[in-house]
Amino acid sequence: MQPLLSVQNLRAHFATRDGVVRAVDGLSFDVCAGQTLAIVGESGCGKSVTSLSILRLLDEPPAKLAGDILFDGRNLIDLDEAAMRQLRGNQISMVFQEPMTSLNPLLTVGRQLAEPFVLHQGLGYAQARARAVEMLSLVGIALPEQRMREYPHQLSGGMCQRVMIAIAIACNPKILVADEPTTALDVTIQAQILDLMRGLQARIGSAIILITHDLGVVAEMAQRVVVMYAGRKVEDASVAEIFENPRHPYTRGLLGAIPKLGSSADESTLHRRLTEIRGAVPSLIAPQEGCSFAGRCPMVRDVCRRVAPALREVAAGHDSACHLAKELGPMQ
């Protein structure tokens, strides 16, 4: 299938007083229409910078982008601000991490929801308002007419996130970037929001780029998974492959850190200690020698500290950036 959005060799570097921070360093991935791609990794590995880069929301300078973000025959990296504005909220839109602070506290929900219709479809305020009411009921908010007149502080976090999603999908975007859309919400609301996003995806057929560190969300939503570490892609596979046959120690570490409900009757696994990945993401400033994960890797060898592994195909449609990828068996 022809990819809808193709990110090739994306680099996002920040000039800081302490040196150049390579937040994203040579990331490539494709997303097709109707598909959900999950980008996972722990805090500080470049997930959010990736999502902000796609919409070109980073301040340039201090940020500097390089590479290709191909969408609809155009390279978003080269577009000027005016052309980007035409795309944002219209063809490509974004759902932010913190719903409570992503709405302007001084404007009613209705005014903010009417905004994309006014900006991109040239509707008058009355028509835009009518569409906004439709959007509110579409995202499952009861009493939409009443909610339109309310201010963000009168809504709960889950409702704010529904409003944010409604704003994001108002113009039927081809790509929806969701940067940890459920992190600030409690589990039941999380499930409802994910359901909502899946339903809307089926309805308008958009591609979703889901940024998360919650592998449970990944299993539920995504078809493809990109695992990021220290600004680079370390593994890229279908969701089934990632969970059953991870070929990178980092991915295995992430999977090992998920608590499981005691389904096993076996005593040894029942009282299994939750494994963590020791250490933290290395500084993105210092130039890397060898594999960036070498310092935390449980299976590290001498060669890992000298030679940075290239991303190689280890199975059909499954890439991994580990020297030992072939030697890793399936997860127990």
Added chain:
Amino acid sequence: MTSTVDTAGDVPLVLQAAPDLPPIVAAPSRAGPLTTFARRNPTLVVGGLLLMLIGLAAIFAPWLWTVDPHALAPARRIRPPSETNWFGTDDLGRDVYSRVIYGARTSLVVGAAVAAVATFFGVLVGVVSGFVRWLDPIIMRIIDGLMSIPSVLIAIALLGVARGSIANVIIAIALAEFPRVARLVRGVVLSLRERSYISAAIACGSSASRIMSRHILPNAMDPIIIQATYIGASAIITEAILSFLGVGTPPTIPSWGNIMAEGRALWQVKPYIVFFPSIFLCITVLAVNLLGDGLRDMLDPRAAKRI
């Protein structure tokens, strides 16, 4: 404790009623919205009422038992306060009471106009500085330079080259005061632009001007309004200083500073000529400052203490 036995059902029940505890506080009486507002914002209401009183006096000056403030009466020079001249007369025989009441017009007009003009330009410069990154250091160094000179000195220097008139006084004081607004607005814009609803608005396709007018300025309004009142108060004082020094409001227009300047020579023998305009100046400035404090308490919930 008493227990009763209920035998109405199949099985007899031993009942014990929960003790009835009386409330330990009395519910406050429901006051009207105005009373509630006044009780929550006492400084705002006191300052506002005082200022309103002075404003009404200024507007209705001709009907407040005043005479022509310019009328000379050489025969009745330097009279102490009496039934005909409540605040006495000055060295030209003019009625000090009438001059003080008419002088309120000058002070209030200058205060309000300076607040408006300085806020307008301050917001303009502050927004540009906060939003256009490469211009920020240049603008801020100029503002630093302006702020390093006392505002009265700037105003005196400006009025030294221009003719003294109310309009020129307003422009001079506004020029001296606007850097404070610019600095405040820049700071607020810098902090607001990092809010995530601003990123959300950009992600929605809003242009920079739309973000400025719809998202940043409305959220910056509270501190701007509060600052504007303080600038009004400071402008009233500066106007009086300039007039007292003889570089401000022309002597043909009564202003509190002018009256004080004229009474200065007689200060040791006839203090009332200086005393009455000073009292009015104090009360007006106090009223505006109380209004500013009250607005701050009302608009900034973190600083406000609720009763």
